[in-house]
Amino acid sequence: MAKEFDIKKHSLVPEHTKLTEEEAKKVLSEFNITKDEIPKILLSDAAIEKLSPEYGDIIKIVRKSQTNTNTTYYRVVVNG
Amino acid sequence: MSDIYVKFEDKLPGRVLEEMKVEAKANKLTDAEITKALNEAVKEYGESLISPGESIGIITAESFGEAGTQMTLDVFHMAGVAEIQVTRGLPRLIELFDARKIPSTPSMEVYLKPEHTKTEKTIRKIASYLKEMKLNEISKEFTLNIMSESIEVELDEKKMRDFGFKKDEIYETLKKNLKNATIKDSKKGFTLKPDTEEINLSILYKLKENAKDALLRGIPKIKQVLPTKKDGKYVILCAGSNLKKVLKMDQVEEKLTISNNLFEIATTLGIEAARQAIINESVAVIENQGLDIDIRHVMFLADLMTQTGVVRGITRGGISGEKESVLARASFETPLNHLIIASLTGGKDNLKSVIENVMVNQPIPLGTGLPELVSSIGDKKEKETEK
Numbered sequence: 001m002a003k004e005f006d007i008k009k010h011s012l013v014p015e016h017t018k019l020t021e022e023e024a025k026k027v028l029s030e031f032n033i034t035k036d037e038i039p040k041i042l043l044s045d046a047a048i049e050k051l052s053p054e055y056g057d058i059i060k061i062v063r064k065s066q067t068n069t070n071t072t073y074y075r076v077v078v079n080g
Numbered sequence: 081m082s083d084i085y086v087k088f089e090d091k092l093p094g095r096v097l098e099e100m101k102v103e104a105k106a107n108k109l110t111d112a113e114i115t116k117a118l119n120e121a122v123k124e125y126g127e128s129l130i131s132p133g134e135s136i137g138i139i140t141a142e143s144f145g146e147a148g149t150q151m152t153l154d155v156f157h158m159a160g161v162a163e164i165q166v167t168r169g170l171p172r173l174i175e176l177f178d179a180r181k182i183p184s185t186p187s188m189e190v191y192l193k194p195e196h197t198k199t200e201k202t203i204r205k206i207a208s209y210l211k212e213m214k215l216n217e218i219s220k221e222f223t224l225n226i227m228s229e230s231i232e233v234e235l236d237e238k239k240m241r242d243f244g245f246k247k248d249e250i251y252e253t254l255k256k257n258l259k260n261a262t263i264k265d266s267k268k269g270f271t272l273k274p275d276t277e278e279i280n281l282s283i284l285y286k287l288k289e290n291a292k293d294a295l296l297r298g299i300p301k302i303k304q305v306l307p308t309k310k311d312g313k314y315v316i317l318c319a320g321s322n323l324k325k326v327l328k329m330d331q332v333e334e335k336l337t338i339s340n341n342l343f344e345i346a347t348t349l350g351i352e353a354a355r356q357a358i359i360n361e362s363v364a365v366i367e368n369q370g371l372d373i374d375i376r377h378v379m380f381l382a383d384l385m386t387q388t389g390v391v392r393g394i395t396r397g398g399i400s401g402e403k404e405s406v407l408a409r410a411s412f413e414t415p416l417n418h419l420i421i422a423s424l425t426g427g428k429d430n431l432k433s434v435i436e437n438v439m440v441n442q443p444i445p446l447g448t449g450l451p452e453l454v455s456s457i458g459d460k461k462e463k464e465t466e467k
Contacts, residue, residue, distance in 0.1 A: 011335050078389060
């Protein structure tokens with residue numbers, strides 16, 4: 001009965017990727033914002049468990065949008 | 081041909097481009113005509129974008145508010161119908177946006193892998209394994225025997241046959257699930273005796289209640305199952321939800337299986353999944369009521385609710401209660417509490433947002449009230465070249 005469940009397979013879960021520091025800087029300058037203005041994602045979030053995130057990392061999320069083909073969204077990792 | 085579209089990739093959203101491509105092909109447009117059409121589309125798109133300072137929050141609230149008046153105000157009770165009851169209409173919408181920890185009718189949609197849906201019998205079998213079965217459901221009687229300081233359980237043989245239980249199987253699972261008690265076979269069922277040295281009535285009563293609730297089979301919290309067909313796929317609708325355990329089952333198609341509990345989704349699948357679930361559930365309610373609310377409003381709300389990484393409702397304990405401004409919080413609910421606390425602790429209001437400025441009769445930071453001073457400050461060189 002017990003099997004490993006791969007969270008990525010679920011239709012509700014979009015693709016999560018961790019940005020490198022350079023990419024993160026680029027994103028921040030592109031939108032002209034600081035890290036604390038970005039929406040948050042918890043360190044313990046189930047979807048980013050395998051990315052080995054750290055506090056302050058920026059996670060890029062590619063959603064399948066209902067009004068567009070794909071949309072990118074960013075979340076910053078916070079403790080919790 | 082395709083490089084015409086590449087130029088417009090950052091000017092137009094992907095879906096518009098796709099549609100243009102299809103239309104251009106159908107009408108056999110030349111390259112020059114396509115460029116003209118695309119330029120026109122960029123213009124139209126730019127005009128339909130939301131301008132800075134637009135009060136989208138209020139527009140969203142109005143869009144939901146108007147439609148909400150048309151919705152079913154109460155929960156329907158379906159007596160005698162082979163269907164699992166689900167809250168719909170306004171109560172469900174309120175429940176979603178308030179982000180209640182447990183919905184009033186928790187339910188799940190369990191999809192099965194194709195290899196397990198060949199015959200109806202196998203589907204029923206899986207469904208029966210999903211449902212939680214307690215000792216209470218297949219027993220006739222629980223008797224408290226004070227003389228022998230034990231509890232006698234009388235099993236219902238007909239029910240046992242109906243649900244496919246055997247006595248020795250029950251014995252084994254009881255042994256595992258019922259702690260602090262010794263189980264003995266008896267003529268009609270089992271005899272349970274507490275393990276504690278001192279046996280009194282309250283311990284016996286406790287054991288009796290525990291024995292009634294002892295899990296024999298299935299997944300905890302799943303109260304009712306109903307195998308049905310939806311969009312050509314076999315689904316088991318469940319009353320009660322336990323996403324984490326169900327997703328681990330071998331027969332379950334983990335891609336589509338969902339619960340209607342937002343918090344359960346947030347903990348097992350992450351905050352992004354919860355956002356999508358808010359959208360899906362809200363749209364389902366709206367469509368079920370035959371209403372039409374632009375999905376962008378729903379998406380905006382879902383983004384707002386999941387902004388901090390946890391699901392927050394639009395209540396005084398959630399988003400509305402975390403506003404910075406004292407006056408804005410006071411204007412929502414329980415105004416006296418907020419004002420008293422603010423005056424006792426020296427609260428400060430910077431009058432930066434809308435509501436507090438309406439209260440003190442000042443221009444609100446929205447639309448034309450937003451910019452304080454606009455002037456173009458360019459480089460000296462730029463200005464010279466303009467001349």
